[in-house]
Amino acid sequence: MVMVASAWTRPVIAPLVVALMKGPALTHSTSSFPPAEAAAPSLSVLIVDDHPMVREGLAGILMRSGIEVAGLGATGRQAIELFQSTRPDVVLLDLRLPDSSGVQVLREIRALDADARVVMLTSSQADAEIYSAMSAGASGYLLKGIDGSTLVQQLRHVASGGRAMSPEALEKFTDYLTSRKLSEREIEVLRLVAKGNSNKEIAAQLFVTEDTIKVHVRSMLAKLHASDRTQAVVIAIQRGLLEL
Structure with missing residues (x-):
């Protein structure tokens, strides 16, 4: 029976990237609705998203695949x-919720159970948000454009102890770490x-040569x-490396 409501220890990042890259490849299926997998091990998933159609659509895909929607x-x-x-095997969690950020919810769940497996399912590809979620202990970061078959595959992979990340998110995550x-x-x-200083002005202020x-x-x-200095500043601000 599906329950409907009425109304997390920081991981080591470098091994995490390696683990993500060793996970099953995310592919694009021609069908969003995978066939039932009666022989697959039982798995329970809690779905959290503030859009009813998204929740119900995800529930349909998972139940069709033999996954219990907790x-x-x-x-x-x-x-x-x-x-x-x-106490589901996996929590499928949106990044943005009406009353809290998904990352904060992730931390609270991990505080209740350090072994909890939480997968973020979102449309956000912001590298700082990806880093925030993964460093808070998320077991995966998937984008909402993922097809049903691949989603099911990745949830089973996470339930068995693996990690999952959409290729676009993984690329941004590694760029952010760099x-x-x-x-x-x-x-x-x-x-x-x-602050608008030229190389010559910066050299004078830091008492080094302009070539340095x-x-x-x-x-x-x-x-x-970054392709130029301006873009570098913008990226640094977005990633929290600089403050205005």
């Missing part, structure tokens, strides 16, 4: 209550770039995958 929730509070009462490897000096230079600053700028652009 409950349907629309808010962070309902997610916590349903998790405590149903950008966080900026040295203190590079961040210092970037901060001065953001050029080396730092080239390194920053490469790590941030």
Whole structure:
């Protein structure tokens, strides 16, 4: 019976990327509704999304595949209550909920059960949000464009102890990790770039040569995958490396 509500320890990131890349490949199926898998091991999933059509659509896909839908929730509070009462194998959680962020709900669930497996299902490809979710202990980060067959495959993979991430999200996640490897000096230079200083002006303020600053700028652009100084500043602000 599907329950419907009435109204998480930071992982080591480097091994996480390796584990994600070793997981089953995410492919695009021609069908969003996979055939029933009667022989597959039983699995229970709690679905939390504030859009009724999304919840019901996901429930239909999972039940058609022989997966038990432990409950349907629309808010962070309902997610916590349903998790405590149903103890599902996997929680499928939206990133943005009316009363809380999905990452905060993820942390609360992980506080209740450090072994809880929570997969974020969202349309957001913001690298900072992906990093926030994965560093909070998410077992996966899937985009809502995923087809039903692949979703079922990934949920089973997570339930067996694996991790899952859409290719686009994995790429942004690894790029974000690379950008966080900026040295203190590079961040210092970037901060001065953001204030409108030229290489010559930055060199004078830091008591180094202009050629040294050029080396730092080239390194920053490469790590941030930025085409110019302005884009580098924008990316750094988006990722929380700089504050306005």
